[in-house]
Amino acid sequence: MRPRVCTLSGDDTTCNTTVHAEWRSPRNESLCLFIVDRPEVRQCWEDHKQGVYSVEVSFSANLVVELRDAERDQVLASQGIAVIRQALLLRHKRRPPWNIF
Amino acid sequence: MATLTMSCTVRSTLVFVAIAAAAGTQAAAAQTPCTAPSADCIAVHDLQVSLSFGYGTRTNPVVGRDDIPLFVIPYLSYYGKRFFVESLEPGVTLYESDAHTFNLIASPGFDRVFFSRHDPQNIFVPFAASAPPGFTDEVAADQTFTVGQRHTTYLAGPEWLFRHGDYIGQVSALYEVTGRHKGYEVRAAVSRPLIQSEQSLVLNAGLTWKSAATVDYFYGVRGLYEPDSALNPFIKLSYALPLSERWTLTAFVHYEYLDNAIADSPIVTEREVVTAFAGLNFKVL
Numbered sequence: 001m002r003p004r005v006c007t008l009s010g011d012d013t014t015c016n017t018t019v020h021a022e023w024r025s026p027r028n029e030s031l032c033l034f035i036v037d038r039p040e041v042r043q044c045w046e047d048h049k050q051g052v053y054s055v056e057v058s059f060s061a062n063l064v065v066e067l068r069d070a071e072r073d074q075v076l077a078s079q080g081i082a083v084i085r086q087a088l089l090l091r092h093k094r095r096p097p098w099n100i101f
Numbered sequence: 102m103a104t105l106t107m108s109c110t111v112r113s114t115l116v117f118v119a120i121a122a123a124a125g126t127q128a129a130a131a132q133t134p135c136t137a138p139s140a141d142c143i144a145v146h147d148l149q150v151s152l153s154f155g156y157g158t159r160t161n162p163v164v165g166r167d168d169i170p171l172f173v174i175p176y177l178s179y180y181g182k183r184f185f186v187e188s189l190e191p192g193v194t195l196y197e198s199d200a201h202t203f204n205l206i207a208s209p210g211f212d213r214v215f216f217s218r219h220d221p222q223n224i225f226v227p228f229a230a231s232a233p234p235g236f237t238d239e240v241a242a243d244q245t246f247t248v249g250q251r252h253t254t255y256l257a258g259p260e261w262l263f264r265h266g267d268y269i270g271q272v273s274a275l276y277e278v279t280g281r282h283k284g285y286e287v288r289a290a291v292s293r294p295l296i297q298s299e300q301s302l303v304l305n306a307g308l309t310w311k312s313a314a315t316v317d318y319f320y321g322v323r324g325l326y327e328p329d330s331a332l333n334p335f336i337k338l339s340y341a342l343p344l345s346e347r348w349t350l351t352a353f354v355h356y357e358y359l360d361n362a363i364a365d366s367p368i369v370t371e372r373e374v375v376t377a378f379a380g381l382n383f384k385v386l
Contacts, residue, residue: 089145090135091180091194092202094187094262096271097290097305097337097355098211100159100174100376 001065001079009086014060019081023067024050030071036064044070059083134199140301140341141269143180148386151176153351155380162359162371163215171378192260202262208275210254210286212311212319217251251319255279256286268293277315284315290335305337313362320366331360341382352379 001022006015021033025048032044033053043053057063063081068074135142143149157171178187183194185204192206256275263270272289290307309332316328335357342350355376364372 088138089182090138090142091145091182091197092135092262092264093141093143093178093180094185094190094192094204094260094271095141095269095292095303096187096190096208096288097292097307097335097339098208098288098309099188099190100171100353100355100378 001081003081004079005082005084006059007084007086008060014058015083016056016058018054019057019063019065020052020054021065021067022050022052023077029069031076032068032070034066034068036066038063143178145180145182147180149176149178149384150386151382151384153378153380153382155351155378157376157378157380159214159376160371160374161215162363162369162374164368164370166215169214171376174378174380176382200264202260204260204262205257206260206273206275207255207257207278208273210256210277210315210319212315213251213253216319252281253279254281254318267297282314282318284318285312286310286315300342301340303339305335305339307335309333309335309357316362320363320369322367326365326367328362328366331362333360333363334358344381347384349382349384351382353377 002020003017006017008015019035023031023033025031028047028049030044030046031048031051032042033051035041035057038057041055041057043051043055045051059081060083062083065079065081066075067077069076138144138147153174153176154172157174159169159171161168176188179185185192185194190206190208192204194202194204196203254277257278258273258275260271260273268291270289270291273287275286275288277284277286287310288307289309290305292303292305294301294303296302311331311333313328313330316331320326321328335355337353337355339353340351344350353376355374357374359369359372359374363369
């Protein structure tokens, strides 16, 4: 799955990115891919050995993507996308009173 | 007498620097960290550009020269991790903590603004005073002398800033590096906000010491007046009231009292310089 990290810089508050997920299995499976707490994102496969899914997602906190066996309601794999806020490096500003600027 | 005057001014400067140093030592115990962008803190790599539109004036103490009107005051600042530029003053930070900053800076000589409208410090101020190249001494009316051209000068040297609670102090020791007079300046100032809410009112007070070579370059008259070093105290009051994200109501008044070494020059008629401005500041970047 990719990306694994989204870095917010400056005044950015939201990651807008395409999440790309891919799975493979030695035998046919009926699986669903979910993003935790995002019920609108769901992709299911019936009797497949592999699956590929891409979706545009906007998020401002860490995401968890899960691959589940829909029939047994069992989580087979789970991966996270971390949101990292670039630390704002601050420093002291001069205020020379001699000039008019 | 001249020697006595010089020793007094140097002593006064050293005393001020010593007081500032003592205050700075105490400042280590009361650090003022930068936790968010503000008037005193800036994000690294942040470029700030603004223009102040309004009306103001700077009185001109030099004989025959008009006061300098101020209509537009530009401002630019950029701070990298080490390098910075603050309008006409570039510099490099050698060390910075919450309480102390040590820089190497380059700064223009301020006195040239009284002699040329083409000085970089006047160039952004339309309609600044222009004047003929020579003067007639009003004090000794029977003597006429031509005063040579004053070039733009730059000084460079170390600068120390220290912060203690609401107080910010700064001391710089500068040497003229553009080869015009090879003089020195020591600049020292302390600032403190009187009001620091949505609006701000900041008081600055300080001293500028200029070596005899510096004073002579600007205010000396060959064969007639050879000045000693000068110690000029000043006070500045600055006000700002943000009106929106980009517009700020701004005003300041700056009063400087000229030392006898400058005021006694035959080309100087006033011993005070007052700069005042009120207007609106527009944040471009």
